[in-house]
Amino acid sequence: MAEEITYYAIIDNASSREHPAGVLRRTRHDGGERDETFGTDLKWARSALLYEHENGDLENKFVPISEEEADRIVARIRQRR
């Protein structure tokens, strides 16, 4: 399997689909998978948020988005710094 990346908008009770709380990407490849969020340190770093959701955590929802939309969220995080 070639590398496959899915982007997600992170939405909680204090955010919305239009103004998500953050962005996560899940990368799948032949050898495994990795989740990363783009943080206030302006880096993609490993994150457990989606695993927590998959294990029953109620705090966040994850909505699949396009790479372009993910780029816009990343740009907004960069602007906030």
Added chain:
Amino acid sequence: MDRPDGMVAVSVERSELPEPTDARRDRDTGPSADRVADQGRPLVLTDPERRVTEHFRYRDSVVNHEAAHAWDAAVPELQGIWEKIKAKFGYTERSVSVAQPTDGSWRGEGGRKLDSAQNAEVDRRYARIREVGERTIIPGLRAVEAEDPTRHLAGFDHRFKGLDRLKEKVADRIRTKGRPAAETLAQIPDVVRATFQYNESAYSAGVMNDVQRLQAKGFIQVERRNTWESDQYKGINTRWQEPESRVTFEVQFHTRASLEAKELTHKAYERMRSITEQTPEADQETSELKEFQRRVNSMIPIPPGVADIDDYPPEGH
């Protein structure tokens, strides 16, 4: 079959399996005046209503027993798989303690950190949430538990999230969402949490009965998520608010098997959460941990009627 005395003999269908403990206990403690042949077979019941009750009671006890039997038979193999994963990736049981700075800030595993102001804010709010939990939320949950002896609160020792685990969550979220510590903590629903555990046959009706009981106690249901179709975690998790303090708490609804599965996969889940390396080896380890969780969850018996329990609020609201 009809009898000359007007009574009706009912043959209650018997399973080839040994009689379930629940059925024996129910018989031992329940009313028995109409049970003409309690030790013999078939049972002869004189009251039509009692016949129906007995039929459903027996059917439920068989459902419970067969579910427990299938799960119990799978557990040793699943434990063996986990032992192999532990050996492969070199997991040890020792707990890791991170040296704490003396300036009031906090340090956690994987380079997580809170500055001294954030750390003090979390400490202060955590103490307040625990106080509300002990004074109002936990007594309310105990009162709901007392309304029905057929299920119980499980894992009560874990009714408060550990402070270091909470700080890890806060640190992760501050990095991803960029909000202050107080706002971040307000979004975390499970600092106070409880778990109701049911028999398989009583699960679906029992969950909805307890949702209504919690509402009758004045708690506000904020969210309910049915994840019985998930391959990673099976159960129903709900988020509630105590109206006066506005403190939120979590109530989970499990069967014995789904709760034991959660416990069996807990170390795998903990490990998935703690991996911070961005390496191919870490990616492979993550996939194997998820596959283990998938395997465990595939063995959990699904309670009858659980698909009819909707999420709340409904999607789109």
